Amino acid sequence: MININATIDKSPPEYKDALKAEKENYIRIHETTKTVLAEVGIETRNEAVISILEATGLAGYDASVGRIYLLPELIDQSLASATKTFPGDEGMNTLGIGGIPPFLYRESDEYPLPASYEELDHLVKLIGENLDVVRFLSQPVKVNKGDPLKCNQIMDQLNNCIKITCSAYMNSSDAVKWFAYRDDWHDSICGVKSPLICMDNMMDALIRSAEAGNNLRLTTMPLAGRTAPQTPEACIVITHAEVMFMLAVAQTVNPGILCMFGGMPCTTRPDGDLDYSHDAMNLLNVAVARLNMWVTGLPSVQSGGSTSEKVPNEQALSDGKRGRKILCDFGVHNARHCFGVLDNLNFFSEEAFQYDCQAHREHLTSHKNDIELMPLYLPEDNQAFDVIQRVASSDYHVDSHTTANLSIFDDWARTVVDRSLLPEKPQTNQ
Numbered sequence: 020m021i022n023i024n025a026t027i028d029k030s031p032p033e034y035k036d037a038l039k040a041e042k043e044n045y046i047r048i049h050e051t052t053k054t055v056l057a058e059v060g061i062e063t064r065n066e067a068v069i070s071i072l073e074a075t076g077l078a079g080y081d082a083s084v085g086r087i088y089l090l091p092e093l094i095d096q097s098l099a100s101a102t103k104t105f106p107g108d109e110g111m112n113t114l115g116i117g118g119i120p121p122f123l124y125r126e127s128d129e130y131p132l133p134a135s136y137e138e139l140d141h142l143v144k145l146i147g148e149n150l151d152v153v154r155f156l157s158q159p160v161k162v163n164k165g166d167p168l169k170c171n172q173i174m175d176q177l178n179n180c181i182k183i184t185c186s187a188y189m190n191s192s193d194a195v196k197w198f199a200y201r202d203d204w205h206d207s208i209c210g211v212k213s214p215l216i217c218m219d220n221m222m223d224a225l226i227r228s229a230e231a232g233n234n235l236r237l238t239t240m241p242l243a244g245r246t247a248p249q250t251p252e253a254c255i256v257i258t259h260a261e262v263m264f265m266l267a268v269a270q271t272v273n274p275g276i277l278c279m280f281g282g283m284p285c286t287t288r289p290d291g292d293l294d295y296s297h298d299a300m301n302l303l304n305v306a307v308a309r310l311n312m313w314v315t316g317l318p319s320v321q322s323g324g325s326t327s328e329k330v331p332n333e334q335a336l337s338d339g340k341r342g343r344k345i346l347c348d349f350g351v352h353n354a355r356h357c358f359g360v361l362d363n364l365n366f367f368s369e370e371a372f373q374y375d376c377q378a379h380r381e382h383l384t385s386h387k388n389d390i391e392l393m394p395l396y397l398p399e400d401n402q403a404f405d406v407i408q409r410v411a412s413s414d415y416h417v418d419s420h421t422t423a424n425l426s427i428f429d430d431w432a433r434t435v436v437d438r439s440l441l442p443e444k445p446q447t448n449q
Contacts, residue, residue, distance in 0.1 A: 063217030117157025
């Protein structure tokens, strides 16, 4: 996507050494990931997955522990065969919505409720009025007892943007195939549950979709300190390993199909909930984007530019503006959840959506086109492989590595601010 060596060479002198070191970090993360897949493996009992991978001669299944192990050569082969761009690829900082929040925010509701088909149709039309900033969408909100195909057909009224579905929730092969070979539709499938556990039914869906020739977005969402190690580097390794496993399956089934890297690691609060208002949530996803833009070459989609706020208040708007600024100033390829989402992806709000779109429109108007490459100062973790080997698919929350690094995301965000790469986070009046 970018010639990173040439870009680093053109960077300001004060950033050059840090950027070179950061690139080496991503190369090390990629190599650590291949070691994790070869020595720790993925938990699965899916006979189709086992058969597909073992047929390559580059993977082996150990029935005594229920794990499959992938040699580094299989990852290299899968990356080599995967397409590196796609029709409708608009390059860096392409933002969109989706992830299917379960509830539609309504101020008058006594308790959370999903949307109706009529409300979904209204929201899709509203999104259509804002395609200057919203460049792709998955279903903006869940429909009560909604049929996935019918919801997709409502979304299909929009042109000049990419739409994302999830064929895993479709009930018939015809529903899976109706968007096959359409450039304007992608299929987002999460085939691995963190940490390193194959979801057998979802992998069946991934295989069907790959066979149908659909454009794939391979998604996973590890939670730092919960379903992944607490440090940014080790959390990225888990994220990368899960997507590389899905990539190996998809490319073996149908070499050359689009497989976007959809790993979206998340920071968490002490209570275990997500923390979309934290600067490090956005920084972490920028790091994953750079891992792909700088090393693997895969097109990627991240998560960020959102909020933990439960209502569309001033703080929610401020969180979204700051998050999108971090994503765009440091640079991502694609990023979802950037407009209208509240409460750590639980609600979609029409009011917040309109505020977010206008705020980003104003940002683009005043923002220079040439992005100055800035270092992230991603913290290194020389224990990343050790903790993953020790904990594997168990609970990282109780491991000593987590308790030793409880403040690492706060410290990372503080470092970026102290180096004047981010302004101090403003406090707003509610």
